[in-house]
Amino acid sequence: MKQDHEDGKFLIVNRCLLLVLTVVLISGYLIAEKASVMVREVRHQLGGEAxxxxxxxxxxxxxxxxxxxxxxxxxxxxxxxxxxxxxxxxxxxxxxxxxxxxxxxxLAREALFAGCLRCHPPRMLPPDSLAVQGWKHFLGKGCGSCHQVRGISSGVKGPDLSRIGDHLTVEALESGIRQPQIPGYYSVMPAFSLGVADSRALAIFLKGQSRLDLRPAAYQAGGPEAADPLERYNCVSCHRFRQKDGMLGPDLDRLYAQRSEKWLKGFLGDVSSQRPSARMPELTDARAVAAVVAELLKPPAKIVMPASPGDRYELLCSRCHGKLGDGKGPIAANLSGAPRRFSENPGYFLLTPRERMIGSVADGLPGVSMPPFGKLMTKEEEGALLDFILAEFAKTGPPGQLTDIAVPPKSALPEGLAPVYARLCAHCHGEGGDRSARIVHPKNPQPRNFRNRAYMEAMPDEQLFRALAKAPKRRRWFGT
Structure with missing residues (x-):
């Protein structure tokens, strides 16, 4: 036992000595004189500053x-x-x-050429660089119709991007391009269908819009002027017209039979007066408006309309309302006013008289993107299209007429309804009734904008009362 005790003490002493030696060696390494690094610097004069x-x-x-x-x-x-x-x-x-x-x-690797754009036009850079590809996207997607970039574009609807690279990183720019609409924040910028590589290229181009004190006064980087007015003014960057389709806005192929010259000129010159919260920029040049309208009103050499109601729905309706009738067509998120959802929504068809639905197809709806189709279809074809929607999406037959709703006269309405609106409606529609025009709701479809006067004035009081009293259960709100 005594021998074991002595061996244990010896082991402890050895370990302590080993620990002390380790500490000494590490300390010596840390305090040992190391070779110093000579800091070299170069001084320049740039813009009068050192x-x-x-x-x-x-x-x-x-x-x-x-x-x-x-x-x-x-x-x-x-x-x-x-x-x-x-x-x-x-x-x-x-x-x-x-x-x-x-x-x-x-700036390194593919982003390095963003720095070149501060002084040099894109045409001077390698054509396969992402900075040049981003410049081509900026021109091709019609970004300059809304945004100003000094020496490149003169748009006024969106923010001036001439110095955007001084304020945002490439990653932040890329995120804003790919997802401009996020819950809780409203942006008039549409959601472009750009892939990851194209979004990064555009972000690198925008990062180059910085340090404008370096840019020569004669800097110009605009694109060539197209002969077709709809290309020259970037209409086809968003809309479909003939063989081109930007997949962001409504189809313009049949406007010759849907809108008058007076309507088109008034709309193009003052979009927001007819479409509150619309994302489309105005054309401020009267000559540009005249050229675009003249092109839109030219009928095609041969007018062909599908024979079956299903094919007519695919051609005329699915772009907004979706192929499945769910209100989620490829351009739905970019429209002012959510397209009607047909699928699993039989309550809407029960609440709405057939005559009003036929009228919406024939005459369109004011204040939103629903155009008139009355000159493209006969009354029988309009009815057949509605019946197709009822059977295919709503899964119901011809709608009946509700008779258990008595609409009171306006004189009989009680006063002081603001608290009722605040309790039942303001959460989605906002206190001012226009929340969807300012903030993106986390769920689709977006709530109706009650300050859209053109739309609200065209809605009969009886129809609005029915919607409030007997709201379909598939909506986010129910009858009150």
């Missing part, structure tokens, strides 16, 4: 291949590459924060 950069501390200027006459030691790095030139560590110099990009993070 620019200090220490990039050459780590980067060999000889390994940098000069582009378009740029020399690393005679011209500053950060105007093209971003980053923090005075930084003395890779993290601070590259303006990274916990490994993530910040507003001034260094």
């Amino acid at each position: 620019v200090v950069e220490r990039c050459v501390t780590c980067h060999d200027p000889a390994a940098h291949s000069p582009m378009k006459g740029h020399a690393p030691l005679t011209e500053a790095c950060t105007p093209c590459h971003d980053g923090f030139g005075r930084g003395i560590t890779p993290v601070s110099a590259h303006a990274k924060e916990r490994g993530a990009d910040t507003l001034n993070s260094i």
Whole structure:
């Protein structure tokens, strides 16, 4: 037993000595004199201001291949590459924060050409670079119809993007392009059908819209002017017309039989007066309006309409109402006013007189995107189309007429209904009745905009009362 005790003490002493030796060795390593790194810096004059950069501390200027006459030691790095030139560590110099990009993070790889756009027009850059591809998307998608970018476009409906690269990272720009409509925030920008690569290319182009103090006064990067007015003014960037389709807005192929010249000119010059919260920009040039209207009113050489109601629905209705009649057509999210949902919604057809539904097909609905089809179909064809919708989507026969609702006269309505509206309606429609025009609701379809006067004035009091009293159970609200 005594021997075991002595062996244990010896083992403890050895371990303590080993621990002390380890601490001494580590301390010696930490306090040992190390070779110092010489910080090198280059000073430049840029726009009358002194620019200090220490990039050459780590980067060999000889390994940098000069582009378009740029020399690393005679011209500053950060105007093209971003980053923090005075930084003395890779993290601070590259303006990274916990490994993530910040507003001034260094532009590298495919994003590097964004810096070139600050001084050089896209035509001077490699045509396969993402910056140039993004420029082509900006022109091709009609972004300039809403947004101004100095030297490129003059749109006024959306924010000025001339300095957007000074305020947002490439990642933030890409996110806004791919998902402009998010719950709780309203944007007039439509949801473009751009893939990941195309969205990033457009974001890199927009990142190049920064540091405009470097841009020459004569900078121009607009696209060539198309002969077709609907291409020249970017109509087909969103709409379908003849062989082109932007898949964002309504079909324009049959406007020659749906709208008059007076209506079209009034609408194009003042869109919001007829479509509250519409995303479409106005045409402010009278000559542009006249050219577009003249092209829209030209009938095709041969007018062909499908014979069957199902094919007519596919051609005329599915773009907005969806192939399944669920109100989720490919352009539904971009319309002012949600398209009617037909599927699993028999209550709507029970509440709405057949004459009103036929009238909506023939004459359209004011204030929303529902156009008139009366000159494209006979009365019999309109009725057959409605019956197809009833049978195919609503799963019901011809609607009956509710007789258990007595609509009171306006004089009999009680006063002080504001608390009732606040309790039952304001959560979705907003206190002012126009919440859908300002904030995207997390569920579709979006709530009706009660401040859309054209639509509300065209709705009979009886129809509105029926909707309130006997709301279909498939909606997000029920009868009150």
